[in-house]
Amino acid sequence: MCGIVGYIGSKDAKDMVLTGLQQLEYRGYDSAGIALVHNQEVKIYKDQGRVEHLRELCDFAFCSHLGIGHTRWATHGVPNKINSHPHISNNGRFVLVHNGVIENYKKIKYTYLNEYTFYSETDTEVVANLIEYFSNQGKDTRDAILMSISELEGSYALLVIDQKDPNKIYFAKNKTPLIIGVAYDGVTIASDVIPLAGHCDQYVGLEDKTFGYITKEEIHLFNYFNKEISLKMKNLDLKNNEFGKGDFDHFMLKEIHEQPSIIRHLIQEYFDKEKINISPEIIKCIKNCTKINLVACGTSMYASYMAKYYFEKLCNIPSEVFVASELVYSSPLILDKPCFIYLSQSGETADSIAVMKKFMDKGYPSIAITNSVASSMAHLATYHLDIFAGKEIAVASTKAYIAQIVVCAILAKAVSGQKTNLKNNLSKAALAIEKILEDKILIKNIAKEIVDATNVFYIGRGIDYWVCLEAALKLKEISYIHTEAFSSGELKHGSIALIDRGVPVIAICTQEGTNSIVRSNLIETKSRGAKDFVFAMESMSEPSDDFIIPNVAHYLAPIVSVVVCQLLAYYVATLKGNDVDKPKNLAKSVTVE
Numbered sequence: 001m002c003g004i005v006g007y008i009g010s011k012d013a014k015d016m017v018l019t020g021l022q023q024l025e026y027r028g029y030d031s032a033g034i035a036l037v038h039n040q041e042v043k044i045y046k047d048q049g050r051v052e053h054l055r056e057l058c059d060f061a062f063c064s065h066l067g068i069g070h071t072r073w074a075t076h077g078v079p080n081k082i083n084s085h086p087h088i089s090n091n092g093r094f095v096l097v098h099n100g101v102i103e104n105y106k107k108i109k110y111t112y113l114n115e116y117t118f119y120s121e122t123d124t125e126v127v128a129n130l131i132e133y134f135s136n137q138g139k140d141t142r143d144a145i146l147m148s149i150s151e152l153e154g155s156y157a158l159l160v161i162d163q164k165d166p167n168k169i170y171f172a173k174n175k176t177p178l179i180i181g182v183a184y185d186g187v188t189i190a191s192d193v194i195p196l197a198g199h200c201d202q203y204v205g206l207e208d209k210t211f212g213y214i215t216k217e218e219i220h221l222f223n224y225f226n227k228e229i230s231l232k233m234k235n236l237d238l239k240n241n242e243f244g245k246g247d248f249d250h251f252m253l254k255e256i257h258e259q260p261s262i263i264r265h266l267i268q269e270y271f272d273k274e275k276i277n278i279s280p281e282i283i284k285c286i287k288n289c290t291k292i293n294l295v296a297c298g299t300s301m302y303a304s305y306m307a308k309y310y311f312e313k314l315c316n317i318p319s320e321v322f323v324a325s326e327l328v329y330s331s332p333l334i335l336d337k338p339c340f341i342y343l344s345q346s347g348e349t350a351d352s353i354a355v356m357k358k359f360m361d362k363g364y365p366s367i368a369i370t371n372s373v374a375s376s377m378a379h380l381a382t383y384h385l386d387i388f389a390g391k392e393i394a395v396a397s398t399k400a401y402i403a404q405i406v407v408c409a410i411l412a413k414a415v416s417g418q419k420t421n422l423k424n425n426l427s428k429a430a431l432a433i434e435k436i437l438e439d440k441i442l443i444k445n446i447a448k449e450i451v452d453a454t455n456v457f458y459i460g461r462g463i464d465y466w467v468c469l470e471a472a473l474k475l476k477e478i479s480y481i482h483t484e485a486f487s488s489g490e491l492k493h494g495s496i497a498l499i500d501r502g503v504p505v506i507a508i509c510t511q512e513g514t515n516s517i518v519r520s521n522l523i524e525t526k527s528r529g530a531k532d533f534v535f536a537m538e539s540m541s542e543p544s545d546d547f548i549i550p551n552v553a554h555y556l557a558p559i560v561s562v563v564v565c566q567l568l569a570y571y572v573a574t575l576k577g578n579d580v581d582k583p584k585n586l587a588k589s590v591t592v593e
């Protein structure tokens with residue numbers, strides 16, 4: 001997590017870096033800092049708090065043409081000014097920002113840096129001093145950086161300024177993203193393409209274990225054998241306005257509203273009339289396997305449950321969902337010919353990447369389904385499928401969830417080879433979501449009824465239960481209300497003890513086979529004092545239901561019912577006055593294990 005930006009060129013580096021940092025705040029936002037070169041001297045400004053606060057600290061007139069900045073999601077050390085980046089080496093020569101985690105920082109401290117003083121609790125300060133240590137041994141800066149990064153274990157994207165030659169930005173990258181963008185007036189280097197949009201024409205996504213430096217005119221990239229690597233520049237076709245909130249108060253609300261058009265976009269991308277357009281190699285890879293292992297975290301993991309459903313129902317291939325962070329450290333029984341499918345909005349989630357590497361090393365093919373073609377997972381995987389959701393900026397994922405499910409439905413249909421009505425059904429689902437968006441005031445009213453709750457429960461069965469898992473995550477992460485999802489049949493086996501007078505219990509009922517039994521389970525909670533709510537599909541709705549979900553094909557119900565729950569979470573959080581797009585303690589891209 002954490003976002004880093006560097007700029008060198010003829011524009012004002014302060015503006016370029018601060019604007020870039022603000023765009024990267026989704027990666028972390030507990031502190032921010034910037035280092036700017038002015039008259040060949042480096043000036044550092046940093047503090048706990050958002051980039052907006054840093055902007056206030058930088059209220060000065062001088063213009064700089066080189067700067068590096070950082071927006072933090074604390075790993076080592078509490079969010080405060082001292083732990084904020086940039087960090088400087090003891091003699092003040094090396095100034096550095098870092099995204100990632102240096103796992104062996106303690107060992108480095110006692111192996112090399114006994115004589116050094118450390119002011120912060122961070123792992124990053126060790127890197128600044130290690131560079132100084134090697135430089136004091138007579139190495140030039142590039143070699144000192146190479147020797148330092150060769151010692152590091154863990155993940156890092158680093159930007160470094162050498163105060164003795166403050167006309168370059170040095171960088172190094174391993175296991176966490178770093179992208180260089182080129183414009184006629186300068187070079188930008190950042191954790192994501194967003195800060196490049198609108199002014200860079202070309203970019204290059206750096207490979208792991210590379211380092212180098214940029215000047216205003218040049219980029220030099222090396223591998224860890226100190227061999228210069230040629231740059232494979234790509235055209236950058238992103239406009240700045242793609243990253244704005246438009247007329248919406250929050251990115252989350254905007255992204256919820258984008259969902260119908262994303263479904264339509266996916267139809268365009270993946271269908272050629274009635275035929276599905278997916279590479280035959282991907283289809284073959286799945287057809288040839290005897291089991292599909294779906295690997296993901298958080299919301300993407302909940303989307304994976306629907307993928308499992310599609311692959312089992314349509315393709316008859318046994319499928320299992322794995323939490324990436326668990327699979328990294330376990331050795332499941334792998335039989336015959338498995339295929340691994342990784343779902344990740346960002347394509348940068350450290351746990352998923354670790355699993356991908358582990359099983360690719362064992363020779364198992366991987367398919368990454370991500371929202372970023374430039375991501376590490378898209379790059380590493382044997383095959384990649386794009387979910388075409390457009391940049392998701394709100395920390396709480398919404399549109400990526402439905403886009404992942406849609407892509408998996410299309411993929412499973414393609415593998416099954418069955419004649420399909422999917423395209424038509426997806427179009428109907430897009431219309432159904434539009435209807436929900438029109439009726440969102442009803443959901444706002446429900447939000448008013450649960451805003452003061454301390455616990456909320458979602459219940460459902462089968463497909464609806466999987467949506468409950470995602471609905472509960474959405475509500476808890478932005479409203480901070482403790483929310484759990486239960487398979488409604490499980491309630492009686494213990495959890496019903498949590499039901500007290502007035503506890504909201506929300507039932508999702510979209511499946512004919514389970515509708516009446518979920519309703520019976522809801523009555524059981526109501527008899528114990530729960531305040532009950534029902535979100536039901538029109539065809540099985542009852543007059544007292546709280547929200548009617550327009551009819552869609554039963555297997556697409558999750559991408560529609562979830563929208564009601566996304567809106568509910570959104571309204572509860574806004575009623576509480578929370579920062580919906582940047583909920584506390586979270587970051588969008590979880591690039592640490």
Ligand code: F6R
Nearest residue numbers: 298299300344345346349396397
């Ligand atoms: C919740 C949310 C997270 C992510 C999870 C995985 O709203 O966004 O649970 O789904 O951190 O991230 P990706 O999909 O980028 O691998």
